[in-house]
Amino acid sequence: MQISVIGSGYVGTTLAAVLADAGHDLVNVDLDEEIVSQINDGVAPIFEPGLDELVAEHAGTQLRATTDYDDIADTDVTFLALPTPTDDEGKIDLAAMRAGSRSVGEILAEKDGDHLVVVKSTVVPTTTEEVVVPAVEEASGKTAGEGFDVAMNPEFLREGTAVYDCQEPDKIVLGVQDGAAGERALDTLHEVYEPILADHDASVVETGLREAEMIKYANNAFLAAKISLINELGNICKEYGVDAYEVADAIGLDHRIGPHFLRSGVGWGGSCFPKDVAAIIHAAREKGYAPELLEAAVAVNERQPQRLLGLLDTHTDVAGKRVAVLGLAFKPGTDDIRESRAIPVIEGLIERGADVVGYDPVATENMREHFPDIEYADSAAAALEGAHAALVTTDWDEFEALDGEFDAMADPVVIDGRRVIERRDGLTYEGITW
Ligand SMILES: NC(=O)C1=CN([C@@H]2O[C@H](COP(=O)(O)OP(=O)(O)OC[C@H]3O[C@@H](n4cnc5c(N)ncnc54)[C@H](O)[C@@H]3O)[C@@H](O)[C@H]2O)C=CC1
Numbered sequence: 008m009q010i011s012v013i014g015s016g017y018v019g020t021t022l023a024a025v026l027a028d029a030g031h032d033l034v035n036v037d038l039d040e041e042i043v044s045q046i047n048d049g050v051a052p053i054f055e056p057g058l059d060e061l062v063a064e065h066a067g068t069q070l071r072a073t074t075d076y077d078d079i080a081d082t083d084v085t086f087l088a089l090p091t092p093t094d095d096e097g098k099i100d101l102a103a104m105r106a107g108s109r110s111v112g113e114i115l116a117e118k119d120g121d122h123l124v125v126v127k128s129t130v131v132p133t134t135t136e137e138v139v140v141p142a143v144e145e146a147s148g149k150t151a152g153e154g155f156d157v158a159m160n161p162e163f164l165r166e167g168t169a170v171y172d173c174q175e176p177d178k179i180v181l182g183v184q185d186g187a188a189g190e191r192a193l194d195t196l197h198e199v200y201e202p203i204l205a206d207h208d209a210s211v212v213e214t215g216l217r218e219a220e221m222i223k224y225a226n227n228a229f230l231a232a233k234i235s236l237i238n239e240l241g242n243i244c245k246e247y248g249v250d251a252y253e254v255a256d257a258i259g260l261d262h263r264i265g266p267h268f269l270r271s272g273v274g275w276g277g278s279c280f281p282k283d284v285a286a287i288i289h290a291a292r293e294k295g296y297a298p299e300l301l302e303a304a305v306a307v308n309e310r311q312p313q314r315l316l317g318l319l320d321t322h323t324d325v326a327g328k329r330v331a332v333l334g335l336a337f338k339p340g341t342d343d344i345r346e347s348r349a350i351p352v353i354e355g356l357i358e359r360g361a362d363v364v365g366y367d368p369v370a371t372e373n374m375r376e377h378f379p380d381i382e383y384a385d386s387a388a389a390a391l392e393g394a395h396a397a398l399v400t401t402d403w404d405e406f407e408a409l410d411g412e413f414d415a416m417a418d419p420v421v422i423d424g425r426r427v428i429e430r431r432d433g434l435t436y437e438g439i440t441w
């Protein structure tokens with residue numbers, strides 16, 4: 008099948024590479040020439056385990072990238088994997104979706120035959136019907152359901168395991184319009200996902216457009232709130248000297264709760280939970296509904312880094328002292344630092360007058376752009392050397408193996424926000440919720 012994907016970011020590149028690997032012919036369109044030439048050179052534009060291999064294998068044959076929207080004319084289906092950030096008030100910014108939809112419409116104006124436009128991006132309910140469809144219609148001069156069809160197919164991949172999640176999803180959600188247009192869209196989408204479903208047993212949910220849009224927000228909001236709830240419970244555990252991880256292990260045995268996403272710590276970050284929870288809160292408020300639980304989930308999340316810093320304050324005054332921050336990525340397995348909990352932690356240390364030294368196995372260069380003036384170490388050992396305290400903000404596996412490295416600290420104080428360091432003799436160790 009001939010498939011185009013607009014946007015070559017985390018979702019677009021992964022989707023394009025995985026669908027190419029599944030046997031389809033892929034065109035990936037992005038405005039960024041550097042990204043496009045990287046893909047055509049067989050190099051993934053982002054750090055994502057397994058992605059480089061797929062891009063290297065299929066670039067030049069089943070996968071090609073371009074800045075030219077004209078190339079989508081020869082494809083049967085176009086996925087929009089464009090950014091949907093939020094503004095300062097939390098409102099979703101649909102500028103890229105509007106621009107991308109218009110560009111697709113301009114090509115469809117000249118195209119004979121069926122074409123399916125699929126919204127892959129995370130968008131608030133009614134966006135597909137009220138923003139994407141009108142933009143494509145206006146630019147193409149065609150009507151949805153007649154000149155082209157439309158679908159909403161949200162993505163649930165996680166950064167760090169994007170390729171795996173895309174190849175082995177729990178579920179595939181297909182949101183379509185009612186009637187014959189919806190049936191046609193479903194047939195096309197089943198053809199797209201047929202090779203993935205042949206190799207892997209995923210649930211397929213067939214639903215409406217705005218239901219599909221809402222399922223994505225409900226998924227992310229539920230997971231973010233689950234972490235905030237375990238963080239809240241963990242904070243209470245800490246007050247009683249109870250280990251929150253022992254409590255989480257026990258409650259996770261109840262199948263209604265489940266064992267996943269119960270790791271309490273310094274909170275959730277990343278490109279999606281913060282923006283998506285903010286966007287659905289804003290959208291709900293615009294509808295006149297006050298989503299108090301979700302707002303509380305955000306408040307707990309904003310408090311966790313301050314609690315980590317507060318614990319540090321109980322052990323030492325860091326003004327003028329070297330303090331190591333271990334882990335800069337928002338989670339392990341990625342170099343993405345967007346909304347990383349390390350950011351408010353570093354800000355708090357700078358406010359306290361500390362000399363901050365950051366270390367991350369892969370995210371240093373990204374954090375250097377955000378904080379150009381702090382020091383960065385090449386290894387955890389180098390960061391710890393001479394430090395008066397260390398704060399752990401990302402649960403990279405390699406931190407578990409740290410041992411003798413703590414001996415080189417000026418003051419062996421470790422405040423762990425991710426439960427990766429083991430207590431040991433000679434170390435003043437404090438966990439955020441244990
Ligand atoms: N990053 C993630 O883990 C996940 C993201 N999503 C959603 O998927 C969507 C895309 O997210 P990411 O891939 O993370 O974004 P990203 O920011 O990594 O990539 C977006 C790409 O679109 C390109 N672009 C912007 N405007 C364009 C235009 N008019 N035409 C062509 N290309 C254009 C940019 O140059 C960039 O390369 C968002 O709605 C996000 O919420 C959904 C699930 C997971």
Ligand SMILES: O=C(O)[C@H]1O[C@H](OP(=O)(O)OP(=O)(O)OC[C@H]2O[C@@H](n3ccc(=O)[nH]c3=O)[C@H](O)[C@@H]2O)[C@H](O)[C@@H](O)[C@@H]1O
Pocket residue numbers: 129162163164165166167227230234267268269270271272273274275276277278279280337338
């Ligand atoms: O919409 C999206 O972009 C994606 O957002 C999340 O994926 P991602 O942000 O890549 O990462 P997660 O593994 O969900 O972690 C998010 C944050 O929660 C934190 N977390 C996670 C789990 C946990 O138990 N505790 C915890 O603090 C992580 O450290 C990280 O900062 C969702 O898990 C994906 O399903 C979704 O597609």
